[in-house]
Every structure is written in structure tokens, then in C-alpha cells.
Amino acid sequence: xxxxxxxxxxxxxxxxxxxxxxxxxxxxxxxxxxxxxxxxxxxxxxxxxxxxxxxxxxxxxxxxxxxxxxxxxxxxxxxxxxxxxxxxxxxxxxxxxxxxxxxxxxxxxxxxxxxxxxxxxxxxxxxxxxxxxxxxxxxxxxxxxxxxxxxxxxxxxxxxxxxxxxxxxxxxxxxxxxxxxxxxxxxxxxxxxxxxx
Amino acid sequence: xxxxxxxxxxxxxxxxxxxxxxxxxxxxxxxxxxxxxxxxxxxxxxxxxxxxxxxxxxxxxxxxxxxxxxxxxxxxxxxxxxxxxxxxxxxxxxxxxxxxxxxxxxxxxxxxxxxxxxxxxxxxxxxxxxxxxxxxxxxxxxxxxxxxxxxxxxxxxxxxxxxxxxxxxxxxxxxxxxxxxxxxxxxxxxxxxxxxxxxxxxxxxxxxxxxxxxxxxxxxxxxxxxxxxxxxxxxxxxxxxxxxxxxxxxxxxxxxxxxxxxxxxxxxxxxxxxxxxxxxxxxxxxxxxxxxxxxxxxxxxxxxxxxxxxxxxxxxxxxxxxxxxxxxxxxxxxxxxxxxxxxxxxxxxxxxxxxxxxxxxxxxxxxxxxxxxxxxxxxxxxxxxxxxxxxxxxxxxxxxxxxxxxxxxxxxxxxxxxxxxxxxxxxxxxxxxxxxxxxxxxxxxxxxxxxxxxxxxxxxxxxxxxxxxxxxxxxxxxxxxxxxxxxxxxxxxxxxxxxxxxxxxxxxxxxxxxxxxxxxxxxxxxxxxxxxxxx
Numbered sequence: 138x139x140x141x142x143x144x145x146x147x148x149x150x151x152x153x154x155x156x157x158x159x160x161x162x163x164x165x166x167x168x169x170x171x172x173x174x175x176x177x178x179x180x181x182x183x184x185x186x187x188x189x190x191x192x193x194x195x196x197x198x199x200x201x202x203x204x205x206x207x208x209x210x211x212x213x214x215x216x217x218x219x220x221x222x223x224x225x226x227x228x229x230x231x232x233x234x235x236x237x238x239x240x241x242x243x244x245x246x247x248x249x250x251x252x253x254x255x256x257x258x259x260x261x262x263x264x265x266x267x268x269x270x271x272x273x274x275x276x277x278x279x280x281x282x283x284x285x286x287x288x289x290x291x292x293x294x295x296x297x298x299x300x301x302x303x304x305x306x307x308x309x310x311x312x313x314x315x316x317x318x319x320x321x322x323x324x325x326x327x328x329x330x331x332x333x334x
Numbered sequence: 335x336x337x338x339x340x341x342x343x344x345x346x347x348x349x350x351x352x353x354x355x356x357x358x359x360x361x362x363x364x365x366x367x368x369x370x371x372x373x374x375x376x377x378x379x380x381x382x383x384x385x386x387x388x389x390x391x392x393x394x395x396x397x398x399x400x401x402x403x404x405x406x407x408x409x410x411x412x413x414x415x416x417x418x419x420x421x422x423x424x425x426x427x428x429x430x431x432x433x434x435x436x437x438x439x440x441x442x443x444x445x446x447x448x449x450x451x452x453x454x455x456x457x458x459x460x461x462x463x464x465x466x467x468x469x470x471x472x473x474x475x476x477x478x479x480x481x482x483x484x485x486x487x488x489x490x491x492x493x494x495x496x497x498x499x500x501x502x503x504x505x506x507x508x509x510x511x512x513x514x515x516x517x518x519x520x521x522x523x524x525x526x527x528x529x530x531x532x533x534x535x536x537x538x539x540x541x542x543x544x545x546x547x548x549x550x551x552x553x554x555x556x557x558x559x560x561x562x563x564x565x566x567x568x569x570x571x572x573x574x575x576x577x578x579x580x581x582x583x584x585x586x587x588x589x590x591x592x593x594x595x596x597x598x599x600x601x602x603x604x605x606x607x608x609x610x611x612x613x614x615x616x617x618x619x620x621x622x623x624x625x626x627x628x629x630x631x632x633x634x635x636x637x638x639x640x641x642x643x644x645x646x647x648x649x650x651x652x653x654x655x656x657x658x659x660x661x662x663x664x665x666x667x668x669x670x671x672x673x674x675x676x677x678x679x680x681x682x683x684x685x686x687x688x689x690x691x692x693x694x695x696x697x698x699x700x701x702x703x704x705x706x707x708x709x710x711x712x713x714x715x716x717x718x719x720x721x722x723x724x725x726x727x728x729x730x731x732x733x734x735x736x737x738x739x740x741x742x743x744x745x746x747x748x749x750x751x752x753x754x755x756x757x758x759x760x761x762x763x764x765x766x767x768x769x770x771x772x773x774x775x776x777x778x779x780x781x782x783x784x785x786x787x788x789x790x791x792x793x794x795x796x797x798x799x800x801x802x803x804x805x806x807x808x809x810x811x812x813x814x815x816x817x818x819x820x821x822x823x824x825x826x827x828x829x830x831x832x833x834x835x836x837x838x839x840x841x842x843x844x845x846x847x848x849x850x851x852x853x854x855x856x857x858x859x860x861x862x863x864x865x866x867x868x869x
Contacts, residue, residue, distance in 0.1 A: 148682065161339060165508065171339065174505040178364035178449035179792060182717070184684035189505075199584035200505040200577070203658040205670035219679050225672040240685065245678040253676045 140193040141290060142202040144221045146212040148238045149181040153213055155304075156283050157188050162300035163292050164192045172197040183240050185217055211286050213279060214238045215250045215262070225257075232261040232286050232327070234278065261285050261327050268322050277319035284323020288331060294324075337508035342498055345473040345509045346412075346440055347372035349480025350384075354515035356407035356435070357385035359395035361764065362793035363414030364449035365503035366442035370412055371794070382517070388790075390799045391735070391764040392417035396424040396439065403428075403437040403493070404529060406521030408484050415443040415456050420735065420765070422459070428493050429463040430531060430539045434523045436484035437493040444500045445624050446655035451715070451732065453653065455624035457601065460495040464543055466550050467601040468496045468559070469576035473507040475559065475599065481512060482559075490549060499623050501577055501655065547602070555606045559599035562607045567592040571615030573608065574598065575628060578621035581661040603628060612640065619664060620644035623656045683723060691851035692718045694823035694831070695785050696728040698849075699756070701828075702835035706752065712745070714738040714766070716758035717792045717853075718785050729756055736765025742780045743773045752839040756783045760790040763800045767807060773844050774812040781838050782846045784808075785823075787853040795856040808846045817845035824851065 143160070147153040157173055164171050174189040189202045204223050210231045212218030218233035225231060233254060237247055254262050263285055265278040280301075287294065298317055305312045340348060347369045350358060360370040373379045373386040385402075389395035392413040399411035413421060418441050425439060441459070444450040460467035468483055470476040479496060487494045527535055554560060572591065574582045575598040583589050594614055596607045612618060612632075617640055620629040629644035643649040649664045650656070663669060686693050696718075703710065713719060713729035714737060721728040731741055738755035746753040757766050762784050773780055786804050790796040800807055808818050819834050821827065831849070838845040 149684065161506070165337075165339060170508065172505055172507045173339075174501060175341070176448075177368070177504050177794075179684050179720075182684040182687060182720070182792075183682075185682040197507070198580045198589070199658045200501050200507075200580065201657045203584060203662065203670055205672045207672070216679055217682075219676050222673040222675055223671050227672070229672070241680055241682055243680050245680060249678055253678065257673070 140191070140195075141209070142207045143190040143192075143286075144202065144207050144210045144224050145188040145190055146210060146217040146221055147186055147214050148217060148240065149176075149184050149186045151213045151238065152279055153186060153188055156211065156213075156279050157190055159280075159283060159297065159300045159304060160190060160192075160290070162303055163296035166296050166299055167292055169193060170196050172200050174200040185220060187221060209286060209289055211282065213265075213282055215247070215254060216245065219250065219253055222257075228259065230259040230261065230289055231257045232282065233263075234265045234282050235262050236264060236266050261330060263323070263326050265323070268326075269319055272318050272322060273315055277316055280316045280319035281323040284320040284325075285327045287320070287324045288327045337510050339506050340473055340477070340509045341368055341504060341506050342470070342473050342476050342502035343368035343442075343504070344372045345477040346480055346496070346498070347376070348509065348511065349477040350410050351376055351379050351382065352511055352514050353481040353484050354408050354517045355384060355410055355484070356517045357387070357399065357402045358410045358412065359387050359389050359398045360412040361389050361392045361395055361417060362790050362796045363392075363417050363442075364793055365444060365500040366412045366414045366417070366440065367793045367796070368503070369440060371796075388796050388799070392421040393424060396421040396428070399437060400424055400428050400431070403433040403435045404523060405435065407435040407518050408437070409435060410438045410440060410480075412440040413442070414450065415441055415454050416450060416452065416734065417441070418456055418459055425459065426463050427531060429465045430536055430543055431529045432491045432539065432542070433487055433493050434521065434528075435518050436487035438480065438483045438487065438496055439493055440496045440498065442498050442500065442503045443624055446500075448500050451734070453624065455627055456495065456497045457627045458625060460497065460601065461627070463495070464547065465492050466490065466494050466553065468494060469599050469601070470496070470498060470502065471576050471579045471597070471599055473502070473505070473509050476502060477509045478512070479559065481515065486553065490546060490553070492543065492546065497576070499577060499655070501623075551602050551605060554600050554602050554604045557600040557604065560604040560607060561597040562610060563591065563595040563597065565592050565594040568594065568615045569617065571611040571618050572596070573611065573618060573620045573628060575620075575622040577623050578656055578661070581656050581658045582621055582665075584658040585662045585665055585667055598628070603631065608632070617641040617643065619649065621650070621656065621661055621664070684720060685723070686717065686720050687854050689854040690717070691787050691823045691849060691853070692721060692785055694825060694828065695783065695849040696721045696726045698823070698828055698831035699754070699783065699835055700726065700728055701832045702839060703754070710750065710752060711754045711756055712738045712742040713755070714757040714761045716761050718756060718758055721756070735761055736769055739766050739769035739773060739780070739782055742782070743769065743776070743778045746778045746780045747776070751779055751842075752781055753779065754781045754783060754839070756785060758791070759784060759786040759788065759800070759804055760798045762804065763798070763807075767811065770808065770813070770844070770846075771811050777843055779842045780844055781835075781841070782844070784846060784848045786848050786850045789853045789856050791853045791855065795853065795859065804848055813844050813846050817841055817843065819845070819847045821847060821849050822851060823849035
């Protein structure tokens with residue numbers, strides 16, 4: 138692996154920084170360099186938020202990913218995944234939750250959003266809430282989404298398990314297990330899709 | 335020790351904790367807030383007895399820090415760029431008094447105005463005050479420069495400005511810590527008149543500052559943070575300031591720039607290096623985040639020398655934050671871009687939280703104001719500024735901290751009636767109190783609405799400096815008690831609140847309405863903590 142540039146997208150309050158923290162921990166444990174630009178302040182109040190997460194074997198220069206160079210858009214909200222298309226590399230992957238977060242009056246029709254997502258050849262569109270709910274709690278939805286990104290991250294799965302232990306360990310083994318299961322469920326979805334190709 | 339993943343802000347805070355800082359003073363403001371928050375939350379800082387304080391405003395913060403420096407200790411004061419306007423008085427004058435213990439002003443600029451009302455460049459202020467400026471290009475440099483900055487401040491006898499921008503403040507990277515430095519012992523200034531800026535003394539002190547400029551320049555020319563990097567292609571020489579250096583490097587995957595480069599992270603400008611670059615190269619490109627400060631200095635008003643490119647001749651846009659694409663295009667690289675954003679993607683502006691007390695306050699105020707023509711509400715800086723957007727569209731101004739009350743007063747003095755001010759509790763104690771005193775003294779007919787949610791909400795819920803004392807402060811300033819109306823902004827009290835607003839809008843004199851209900855974010859946080867404690 139040379140580098141992975143990831144745009145994390147969502148709405149303020151949806152917890153994209155917990156995904157960033159998990160990847161970040163796994164990356165640092167794998168001996169990689171990292172820079173991660175976050176959005177703090179006013180936009181966190183229900184506005185669109187994004188984080189530029191850059192992993193590399195070599196030291197990272199810019200805190201921001203150049204347009205057209207991102208390897209992946211990882212989004213917890215379908216419309217938000219589209220907002221960052223100018224950043225995505227032609228061969229990059231768009232991985233997004235399908236459940237809309239509607240807090241504006243002019244939110245577009247769901248199916249039209251899905252049509253746009255499907256125009257991107259490399260995409261994974263998944264209903265993370267339902268998958269997480271089946272496992273026990275919809276709160277693990279973000280970990281399902283992260284799991285779906287796993288096959289493209291070139292990191293060892295054990296490093297993610299360690300990250301979950303580190304992040305959720307204080308809150309009990311049950312939560313670690315649940316999130317690990319969620320991670321595996323997301324991973325399965327992408328692997329199935331790749332097998333079909 | 336393993337590297338720690340830290341935000342730029344946190345790296346500066348950790349730098350202070352490790353570099354012998356005894357106290358930090360700040361008023362919260364995006365993107366600077368996390369510096370002081372980190373110190374306040376740090377166990378190490380507590381063990382070391384480091385005093386971490388939220389002040390009423392940036393001016394009181396800077397003055398307290400200067401007092402700590404007077405006592406011989408190392409100290410830091412942090413603010414956003416517009417906060418430095420508030421602290422401009424101590425900032426400018428502390429350059430003249432000089433310091434005793436090392437003092438760093440950390441000022442976080444916000445190019446592109448992610449969370450601000452302008453994008454002023456604090457390097458201009460540093461130059462104005464004639465003090466050294468540090469502009470880190472990475473989280474590691476930000477950490478290291480706190481150590482370096484304290485040493486520099488004590489060596490040169492002046493405060494040092496550390497200028498960062500949002501991108502560094504809120505980006506995380508690995509930081510390697512240095513050995514701890516012991517805090518200074520208490521020590522009074524050797525000259526007990528150093529800080530007495532009576533004209534006769536100030537003139538001497540100012541001359542001292544002017545004579546010191548050569549030393550500042552020498553430090554810059556020899557600083558390890560300023561670098562001359564050779565390159566074979568002399569058709570263009572590049573000056574890259576602060577984060578601009580990273581965006582330059584991003585455009586060369588092997589990190590080898592063919593042109594000569596001067597990396598600038600310390601000011602005054604390292605003139606020796608710039609001179610060499612100018613002599614060697616045909617043209618110069620200046621890459622700097624914020625204003626074209628360096629570019630203007632090199633060009634001068636006559637612009638008669640070699641071609642200097644940058645923000646002033648359109649190589650780089652005149653406003654807004656830099657990024658790798660903008661810098662790439664200035665270097666002549668082709669545009670890189672993925673697919674366009676589909677047209678169906680809608681804007682998603684920030685909004686008041688569900689259950690926010692400001693919503694009920696605005697709904698009642700809007701109804702009470704229905705009989706009058708629109709455009710009568712002066713407001714301020716805080717979450718309630720979002721009341722300018724639909725569906726409320728309740729407010730007509732947002733200029734600077736405290737300007738709601740004073741602008742309403744000016745408009746009222748011109749005959750506008752009713753004239754309304756909407757201000758938050760923390761903004762009121764920051765800069766609203768003096769304006770209200772003016773209004774009381776002049777018997778101006780204004781209705782001041784202090785939306786009291788017990789916290790500094792927009793920056794993440796820092797304490798409100800006059801918690802539960804807002805009404806009493808108004809009374810103390812001379813507002814008549816029967817025109818200080820505390821109200822409960824809840825849907826079920828809507829009719830009652832409309833009635834109170836209506837009565838006070840018609841009062842010819844100063845009245846204060848205080849919709850009082852805790853911020854929903856801090857309330858939820860407390861409830862969660864309580865639930866956790868029960869477990």
C-alpha cells in the first residue's frame with residue numbers, strides 16, 4: 138500500500154468522527170502516517186460535515202485531499218456521499234449508507250439519489266441501520282459502514298478489532314463484540330459484491 | 335515515547351504543558367477553542383498545577399496572561415482572529431512593555447470563514463505590534479514551536495505571536511513529544527518600571543522595541559523553521575508560508591520541487607533567504623494562506639522589480655483558504671477533478687438544534703413584532719445568529735461581539751422605535767454590559783433580549799461567566815427592576831411570552847427580556863453523565 142485518501146461524509150451529529158477514530162487507530166497501529174482534517178464549530182449543528190482522512194507509508198504533506206484524488210468516499214448518509222464526488226478518483230469507491238437524514242425541507246426524492254449513486258461504477262449502497270438492528274442495535278450502523286469499506290483499506294482486520302477494544306473496551310466486552318459483529322457484517326456485503334464481479 | 339494523534343490545537347496545548355507553561359487564558363472561539371479545552375481536561379496539567387482559565391473576553395484573558403508573565407512565569411493566551419481585535423489594546427501595548435516570563439499569543443485565523451464573520455490575517459497584527467511571528471506548517475511544528483516560542487520570548491524580551499489557521503487547528507496528526515521543561519520560579523521584573531507605560535517611560539520602551547528589530551530579524555534568518563531549499567529550475571522561485579508549504583509539497587509526489595523554495599514559518603521575513611531567492615530566480619511565486627502579506631511586502635506599491643506572483647495578480651484567488659488544487663494550478667499543473675456534484679444535492683446549512691430554547695424565544699419575538707415593519711432586530715455572535723435563516727428570519731444584524739445592544743441604541747437614538755437587541759448570556763458578559771450601561775445612562779428606548787442558555791453554546795458548551803447573575807447585572811447597571819422580565823421559552827408559555835415582549839417593546843426606555851432555559855446540548859450531556867453514574 139502506498140496511500141489511502143478517504144473522504145468521510147455525513148451530517149453534523151451522525152458520528153463520522155467515530156469512524157475516523159477507528160480507522161485512525163488501526164492505521165497508527167499498522168505504522169502508517171496519518172493526517173485527518175475535521176470540521177468543528179457551527180456546521181456541527183445539523184449541517185453537512187466531512188473529514189479528510191489520509192493514510193500513507195510516507196509522511197503526508199497536505200491536510201486536505203486534492204480533488205480527483207480520493208480513493209474512497211465513505212458516507213453515513215446517501216445525499217451527502219454525492220456532495221464530495223469532485224474529490225473521488227475515477228477508480229475510487231463510493232460506499233454509503235442508504236438511510237437519508239432529512240432535516241431540510243427540500244430533501245430530494247430518495248430514488249433519484251440512489252440513481253445518482255448507481256451511476257458511479259464502483260459503489261456500495263447498504264442499509265446499515267437495518268443490518269445493525271438485526272445484530273441488536275441500530276447504534277452500530279457506523280461500524281457496519283466502516284466494515285463495508287474494510288476490503289479497500291489494505292489494513293489487517295485484527296488492527297480494527299484492536300481499535301474497537303481500545304475505543305469501546307471501557308464500556309464493556311459486549312459492546313466490543315457487537316461492534317466487531319457489525320464490522321464483519323459490513324465487510325461481508327462488500328466481499329459478496331466483489332465476488333459477483 | 336509513541337507519537338500521539340493530536341489536533342493542531344491540542345498539539346499547542348500539549349506543547350504548553352510540556353514547555354513549562356504556568357497558565358493559559360482564553361475566551362472560546364472557533365477554531366481556537368480546543369487549545370484551552372485540552373489543557374483544562376489534561377491530568378498532567380492538573381498535576382503540574384497549570385492554571386487553565388476561561389476569561390470573560392479576549393482582552394481580560396490577554397491581560398491576565400501578561401500579569402502572569404510579569405510575575406516571571408510562562409503563559410499563553412488563545413483566541414480566534416477576531417478575538418485579537420478585542421485584545422488589541424493589551425496586544426499592542428505588551429509589545430512595548432515587553433515580557434518577564436515567556437508569553438505566547440496563539441491566534442487562530444479562519445480563511446474561507448468556516449465559522450467567522452471575516453478572514454483577517456493576524457500576521458498583519460503581528461507586524462503592526464512589531465513582534466516575532468511563528469506560523470507552523472504542521473502539528474509537530476506547532477508542538478515544537480511552543481517550546482521554541484517561550485525560549486524566544488524570554489530571550490528577546492517580547493511576547494511572540496503564533497498564527498495558525500483553521501486547517502491546522504482542526505486537523506489531527508502524529509506528534510512526538512519532547513522532554514518536560516520545569517516551570518519558571520516566581521520572579522519580579524528587574525526594572526519595576528518596565529510595565530509602567532507613562533509617556534516618558536513608554537518612549538524609552540518603544541525605542542527599545544525598535545532597536546530590537548534587528549535581533550528579531552537575525553533570529554528569523556537563523557531559525558530552523560525557515561529554510562532555503564535549492565532547486566535547478568531558476569525560472570521561478572517559490573516562497574511558501576505556513577501550511578502553504580504542505581500544499582506545495584503535495585503537488586510533487588516525490589517531495590522534490592524543481593525550483594528553489596524558501597519555506598517561511600517565522601517572521602520578520604528571513605530577508606537573507608528572500609534576497610538570495612530574488613537574485614537567483616527570474617520570477618517569484620508567493621504561496622500564503624490568508625492575506626497577501628508577504629506578496630505585498632515584496633512588491634511594494636510601485637511593483638517595479640521582478641515579477642512577483644500570488645493573490646494580487648490572480649495566480650491564486652484573492653480570498654479564501656488555500657488547498658492543494660489552488661496551489662497546483664498556480665504552479666501550472668492541470669486541474670484535477672472527479673465527477674461534478676449532481677444538481678439534486680441540496681444545501682444543508684447548520685440549524686438550531688431540536689428543542690433549542692432560542693426557537694421558542696424567536697417564535698414569540700416574531701409574533702410580538704408583527705405589528706411593526708421588519709428590520710428592527712440587531713443581533714450578535716452565537717448560536718442564535720442562526721435565527722437569521724429560515725424559518726425564523728428574526729434578526730437583521732450580526733457584526734461583532736456585543737454590537738447588538740450598541741447598534742440598537744444608535745438606531746433608537748435616531749428615532750427608530752421599537753429597536754431590539756438579541757444577545758446571548760456569554761456574549762453579553764463578553765462585550766454587552768458596557769453597551770447596556772451606555773443605553774441606561776442615555777435613557778435610550780431599546781428592548782434588549784438576553785437569550786440565557788447558561789453556556790457558551792456555539793463553541794461546545796464552555797461555562798457562561800455570569801451564570802445565574804444576568805438579571806442582577808442588568809439591575810446593577812440601572813435597568814428598572816420592573817422592566818427586567820425573566821421568561822421561560824417553552825411552547826406552553828408562548829402566549830405569555832408574546833405578551834411580555836409586546837409590553838416591553840412599547841416601553842419608552844431600556845427594558846431587558848431574559849428568555850431563560852438551558853442549552854439542549856449541555857442538558858443532554860448532563861443527563862447522559864447522570865445515567866452513566868447510576869450504572
